[in-house]
Amino acid sequence: MPLARFLPRWLLPACAALLLAACAAQPQWQLNDVKGHLPDLKFQMTNDLGQPVTAATYHGKLVLLYFGYTHCPDVCPLTLVHLHTVLQKLGKPADDVRILFVTVDPVRDTVPVLHQYVTAFDPRIVGLTGTQDAIAQLAKRYRAFYQRETPKTASGDYEVTHSSAIYIFDRQGRARLLATPGDSNDAILHDLKILAEQPT
Amino acid sequence: MNLRALLAGAMLAIGVCASAAPASPPIQVQHAWIRWLPARLPVAGYAVIVNDGDGLLRLTGASSPDYAMVMLHHSRLAQGDSTMEMVDHLDIPAHGSAELAPGGYHLMLMHATRAIEPGDKVPVILQFAGGTSLQVDFSVLPANASGPPVSD
Numbered sequence: 001m002p003l004a005r006f007l008p009r010w011l012l013p014a015c016a017a018l019l020l021a022a023c024a025a026q027p028q029w030q031l032n033d034v035k036g037h038l039p040d041l042k043f044q045m046t047n048d049l050g051q052p053v054t055a056a057t058y059h060g061k062l063v064l065l066y067f068g069y070t071h072c073p074d075v076c077p078l079t080l081v082h083l084h085t086v087l088q089k090l091g092k093p094a095d096d097v098r099i100l101f102v103t104v105d106p107v108r109d110t111v112p113v114l115h116q117y118v119t120a121f122d123p124r125i126v127g128l129t130g131t132q133d134a135i136a137q138l139a140k141r142y143r144a145f146y147q148r149e150t151p152k153t154a155s156g157d158y159e160v161t162h163s164s165a166i167y168i169f170d171r172q173g174r175a176r177l178l179a180t181p182g183d184s185n186d187a188i189l190h191d192l193k194i195l196a197e198q199p200t
Numbered sequence: 201m202n203l204r205a206l207l208a209g210a211m212l213a214i215g216v217c218a219s220a221a222p223a224s225p226p227i228q229v230q231h232a233w234i235r236w237l238p239a240r241l242p243v244a245g246y247a248v249i250v251n252d253g254d255g256l257l258r259l260t261g262a263s264s265p266d267y268a269m270v271m272l273h274h275s276r277l278a279q280g281d282s283t284m285e286m287v288d289h290l291d292i293p294a295h296g297s298a299e300l301a302p303g304g305y306h307l308m309l310m311h312a313t314r315a316i317e318p319g320d321k322v323p324v325i326l327q328f329a330g331g332t333s334l335q336v337d338f339s340v341l342p343a344n345a346s347g348p349p350v351s352d
Contacts, residue, residue, distance in 0.1 A: 070237070073309075074275045075282045076304040077235055077343060084344045116238035120343035145281055152286055153269070157310060164282040179213040181277050181303075194237070 030187035031168070031177040037174035041065070043138045045102070048115035048127030055173050062097045062195055063169040067144050068086065069105035069160050070117040076101075077121070079164065079181075084122040086189045093196040094172075099125040104146035104162045106135060109191045142167050142175075168192070171200045226252035229326065230349035232338040233348045234309065235302075236318045243316075244273075245324060245338050246347070248302045251292040258329035259290040259298070266322045268311035275303055284308075289329070302347075318342045 026033075041055040041063060064083060068076035080101070087094040099116050103109035106129050109117075114127035129135070139146060146162040168177040168191070176195060179188050232247035251257040262270040274287045290305055292298040300306050307324065316322065321337040328334070339348060 026307050070239070070241050072282075073237060073242045073275075073283075073304060074273070074284065075234065077237070081302075081344050081346060085346065113239045113241070117241065117343075119235075120238050121201060122344065149271070149283075153271075155269070155311070159284050161281055161283040163280055164277055165280055181282075 014064070025037075027191075027198075029177060029191050029194070031179045031183055031191045033179045034167075034175050038143075039141055040175065041115070041169045041173035042141065043128070043130075043134065045128040045130035045134055045138070046111065048111055048118055048129075050111045052127070053126075058098050058100070059173060060096070060171050060200075062171060062192065063103075063173070064097065064099045065102065065142070065167040065169065066099065066165075067102050067104050067139060067146060067162050069103050070113055071105060072160070075164065080118075080121040080125060082185050083125075083166070083188070085124060086185050086192065087124055089185075089189050090192055090196070093193070094124065096196065097124055097192065100128050101125055102128045102135065102138060104135060104139070105148070105160050106130065106132060109123050115148070139163075168195070170195060170198065211251075219349055226334070227257060227328070228252065229334065229336045231348045232336050233343065233345075234316075234322055234338045234340045236316065236340045236343055238343070240315075242308055242310040244302070244340045245270075245311075245322075245336055246302065247336065247338070248297055248299050249290075249292050249326070250297040251294060254294050256294055257292040259292065259326060260288065260329050261327045262307050262324055263327070264309060264322055264324045266313055266316060267309040268313060269309070270324065271308045271310070272305070273308045274305050298317070316340055 044054050047053045068080060083099050087097060103114060109129055114129055118125040118127040144163040146160055149159045149161060151158045164181050166179040167175060170176050177191055203267050228250040230248045234243050234245045237243050249259065261272060264270050272287050272290060273284050275284050290298055320340040322340060324336050324338050326334045326336060
């Protein structure tokens with residue numbers, strides 16, 4: 001006997017409407033949704049193997065873009081360890097994720113140093129360097145800030161103040177989400193899962 | 201008793217002796233570790249400093265035979281920008297503790313005088329106001345470690 005006969009007449013259309021709404025609904029992002037507010041991924045740089053790369057190289061991958069430098073022993077490693085932990089938890093879909101670590105200190109961050117640094121954290125992290133101009137342009141494109149500070153010691157060691165945001169792009173290179181240090185690993189994991197499942 | 205158990209017992213005995221030794225003022229340093237980085241890059245050292253004494257304890261500096269320079273630093277996140285600043289001291293309240301932890305206060309160790317690898321121990325001498333100093337072995341953990349094991 002069909003179940004529908006026992007249900008109120010209005011219930012089925014209501015259910016159908018709800019289902020439709022659920023399908024059309026925007027995902028409940030936990031990070032900042034920047035879709036349409038930041039430009040698509042675009043750059044011409046050199047990766048940590050010394051090969052020329054552009055945004056097209058990472059077409060088909062989810063990209064997490066972060067600006068940092070290797071003489072940064074505290075905050076940059078902390079961020080990379082967080083992202084490494086997120087990718088471990090994400091499991092198989094993490095194979096399609098690339099973390100692009102763009103140096104804001106190209107003078108000291110030579111290709112070999114960059115390579116050793118990023119691979120110490122996770123094989124899915126790519127170090128990117130380029131001309132001062134290329135780096136400045138990429139930072140400007142995403143309103144990221146960096147500034148070399150005056151050396152505070154006689155040895156001339158200097159720090160670089162830099163934006164700490166993580167910019168997340170979909171497989172077509174469209175800027176989708178922005179994570180800041182206040183966002184938990186779970187929030188990043190939650191949103192990456194949704195993004196990884198979205199049809200291309 | 202096998203050799204490993206014997207060794208463990210001996211190490212435990214040494215540990216007990218070290219902590220039972222009369223110390224003045226009473227300072228305990230726990231979970232001391234360094235995040236290893238390649239290419240002799242500057243690294244950060246972390247620990248929990250416990251002050252069992254009745255007075256304020258002030259960490260004023262540190263040194264290590266393995267690094268030419270050790271500085272007390274503080275990472276700050278101001279309006280989304282990450283910046284590191286040198287600080288000249290860190291206070292540990294009486295019967296309290298202070299944490300050197302990722303993203304906050306930490307020791308910055310620069311210019312390694314030997315090749316350091318994960319698994320190594322790096323001796324660090326912590327200097328406190330009043331002339332007290334304490335040598336602590338920091339465990340060198342891999343770059344992507346989240347911290348020392350909880351049982352450490």
